[in-house]
Amino acid sequence: MANGLDLHKFTELGNISEVKRLTEKYTFDPPTISKALWTALDYGSPTHVEIAKILLPRASPSYKDAGGITFLMKAAKIGDFELVRQLIGLKCSTVACDREKKSVLMHALEKHGDDPIRIVSYLLSNGANANTTDLEGFSPLHYAAQNGYVDSVNELIEYRAEVNVKNINSDTPLHLAVRSNNRHCAQLLIERGANPRIQNNIGKSPINECSGNWFNGSHKEENKKDNRNKGKGRVKNYKKKEINEKNIEEATNGSIIQACFKCKKNHELYCIPCAKELLSHSSEEEYKILLPEKGSIEDENRKLKNDLDRERKHKKKLIEKLKLLEKANSLSPTTSEETQADDLMYSIKLANQMNQALFMRPLTMQTREAIFENLQQEVKKFLNDLNNWAKKSDGPYREVVEIISIGIKEEFPESDVKIYGSFETNLLLPHSDIDLVITNLNQSPAQVLQALISKLKSLSIVTSIDDILTASIPLLKVKTSYNSRIIQVDISVQDPRHSGLACSSFVKTLLKQHSTLRQVTLLFKQLIYFSNFHEPFKRGLSSYGLLLMIAWFYQEQTPEWIAEYANDTHKLSEIFLKILYYYGWEFDYSRKIIVNNPDLPNFREIWPNKLSGILCICDPLNPQNYIASATDLDRLVSIFQVAYCNAWKPSVCPCQEGQKIYERILYEAKVATVL
Structure with a gap:
């Protein structure tokens, strides 16, 4: 067995011939090969990709770094299809996620050049989940729409990707496509069912976001380029003017650009009248929402300005007093005791005035008994509020459990569904999940959960499912919406390693x-x-x-x-x-x-x-x-x-x-x- 330092050195330098010589002459253990392979993939140049293909057959396919990133994620991000194909052939997981919950698909769809449709299609055909979300709620469709990968967007939707899925900011893929000015992606998403009126956390819909760019004529020059590409030639006497239906017809020589999604007239996305109508409705709704707050916002703004003026005046006075104090301290001592006493009293007076400044105030300490008493009152209020919430939530939570249990029993009639965890032990908090375990089954837990996914997706209350089937205890994390409540449910299957009920x-x-x-x-x-x-x-x-x-x-x-x-x-x-x-x-x-x-x-x-x-x-x-x-x-x-x-x-x-x-x-x- 040879020293792995040379292997790492030549891998880092991209020296293909030396790497070949070392791997043919010496035997390296899988961890050493895996680290060298990781180095090659980390550089990602064509030379390093060739080295990676040399090292791959001898590496450990399950290797991952501290961030949970696998070889397959690296290869997918580089965009080398042959490397991706070899790794999947070595049984690398296509459903694995890193510490940020990014899947292999998401790494493939991160910006690296042309549309990675070939890799995306191959991953999906080998079990990759089109509906996983990362820690920020982004799905593969978010990534594809944001980067303008039209073919990948279409392929993801073919594999039942949710077109209106929201991230933590409630942005849908259509939001990101519009925000990134990926017009063809936006058109495709709307054709495949995306809703352009869904609002995010700040009240913006895709229509609002594109109104400043797509509805006021700022893309006329782009329309001209499109016409030239279609062989229509440059429009004569072109000048900047407001877009209307007549101008569009003239500029395109009567050719059809796109049917308006509202009135079906010829225009991209929406024609001008429809766009103005939609925008006016949106503006009126926003104005009605903000109108009651207008007065309070103006009062708050006025108060903040007054407070700022007072602070500035106070700071100016403190600076003047500080200069006087420094000047008094710098006076030469005199022999007159009376003069020294006057100077001392004057300094003390200034110092007392300075002590009124915030940074000179003494700390306000509470007694031990006061802290115990105040904290006890707060704790009591917190627990009372929590008990009231638990009473109101118990009914909806149990109804969600009942709906999911019925769905499970329809798929596996001989099974039984039991509750365990914080909901069962009365230790539930608003952020806690409901834990369910399926019993009385002799099948593999992963197989049972895999078979349940399609059934659970058909339930009206289920909004998304995240499957973790490769863990020691396979799990389905089901997100439900019931009576305006978001309720998370974790579903597992009883086996000898599962101790939840006990x-x-x-x-x-x-x-x-x-x-x-x-x-x-x-x-x-x-x-x-x-x-x-x-x-x-x-x-x-x-x-x-x-x-x-x-x-x-x-x-x-x-x-x-x-x-x-x-x-x-x-x-x-x-x-x-x-x-x-x-x-x-x-x-x-x-x-x-x-x-x-x-x-x-x-x-x-x-x-x-x-x-x-x-x-x-x-x-x-x-x-x-x-x-x-x-x-x-x-x-x-x-x-x-x-x-x-x-x-x-x-x-x-x-x-x-x-x-x-x-x-x-x-x-x-x-x-x-x-x-």
């Missing part, structure tokens, strides 16, 4: 031990969610792992503490802060977290030695399993420490003196995540 049963047992355990867990779930640390596959902490950490804290307390605090719901704020401090500074993370399981008498003796450098939460239901072993431990400790410090943080600015403590903890956690 976990739910154990969680219910734990919650019965102490009456405060459920409320405290909900407070921490909200904190972990605001910290964007709630997804285990992104090195976050699962709700089950979080509950076990809190239960372990209770388990480690003295009998006196349990008697005083564990069942007193008037001391939730003290328990919350105590747990933050415990896991922020006190807990020794070289220990194992082992929550007692009454069904395993010798539970503590079963566990092997702790693995160093990881968070070891022992699974009470499976002695061979560590929960949260992939969790980012440093980040978790930082979340606890920052939350605790923000609870006690003194106020500097007067506008913050009445700020709510729990609200501040969540807000700072959100800001820290963004930064």
Whole structure:
């Protein structure tokens, strides 16, 4: 086996002959070949692509980098069809996604030159999903429409891509096509069912976005170029004037450009009268929406201007006083005690005036008792609001479960559908998913879920489905819309590795031990969610792992503490802060977290030695399993420490003196995540 340094060096230099010589003369292990192949694909030049084809047969097809990007994603983005074909032949997954949830199709459709229709068609024919979305809600159709890939747009729609799918900004593919001035893509999308009147988060429809470019004659020159390309010649005596039906007919010598989608007269997209009508309706609707807010906006603007003027005047006075103080300090000392005393009093007077400045104010500290009391009131209000939301949501959530269960049983009559997770254990938050597991089936979980996709898509409440069939526990993430509510449902299939039902049963047992355990867990779930640390596959902490950490804290307390605090719901704020401090500074993370399981008498003796450098939460239901072993431990400790410090943080600015403590903890956690 040879040293891989030379292989990497010649791969990076693009030396095909040396790479051939090394691979023919020496034997390299798959990881070394895979890293060299990654280097070749990273450069992406024609020479490096040839090297990649040499290395490919000896590499590991499942290799991916820290961002979850695979060889197939790299090859698709480069745009080399032969390389894509070879990788798929080596069983590279066409449905894999990277850490940003970008699929192979999305990498292929990122801007790299000509329309990658050949690669897109081949990926789709080999199982690629045309309806996956990334973390920002973009689908492959968004990418294709934005980059003007007309053939790829048509191919995606042929494979049932949703033409009106929205991203997180509620932009549809038609929005992006219009915004990028890809007219042919826009025309094709509308012909295939795209709705040009769908509004995004800022109230803009595709019609609004193209009105300034496509309906006011700014593309006459482009129309002339189109006419020349069609052999019609240059229009005589051309001059800039408003487009109307007569001008269009003259400019095109009577040829048909496109039928208006509203009145079917000859024009691109919409003729002028129809466009004006649509735009006037849109403008009137927007004006009606904004009219009630006009007065308040003007008042707010006037108030802000006055505040700004006052701040400027105040700042000017402070600067003048500061200059006087500096001048007084620079005066030469005199022998006269009376003069020195006058200078000292004058300096003290100026200093006292300067202390009124915001940056010189003393910190406003709250007492320990005041913080406990204020936080307790906020926590109580949060839990009451959450209970009210849960009561209103229980009916719609169960109706969604019933509709999906009926659909599953129509496909698999012998199956049974059961609920587990936070909805079953009464730990549901507004951002939580409903977890369903299909039981009484002997088929492969991935095969069952694959067969269910088409059935679930036919349900009226289902808006999108994201399938994760290659995971250890295959999963369908179903997005539903019911009574104006967006409800996420995760569907899996029971097998020996699936412990969801058993976990739910154990969680219910734990919650019965102490009456405060459920409320405290909900407070921490909200904190972990605001910290964007709630997804285990992104090195976050699962709700089950979080509950076990809190239960372990209770388990480690003295009998006196349990008697005083564990069942007193008037001391939730003290328990919350105590747990933050415990896991922020006190807990020794070289220990194992082992929550007692009454069904395993010798539970503590079963566990092997702790693995160093990881968070070891022992699974009470499976002695061979560590929960949260992939969790980012440093980040978790930082979340606890920052939350605790923000609870006690003194106020500097007067506008913050009445700020709510729990609200501040969540807000700072959100800001820290963004930064």
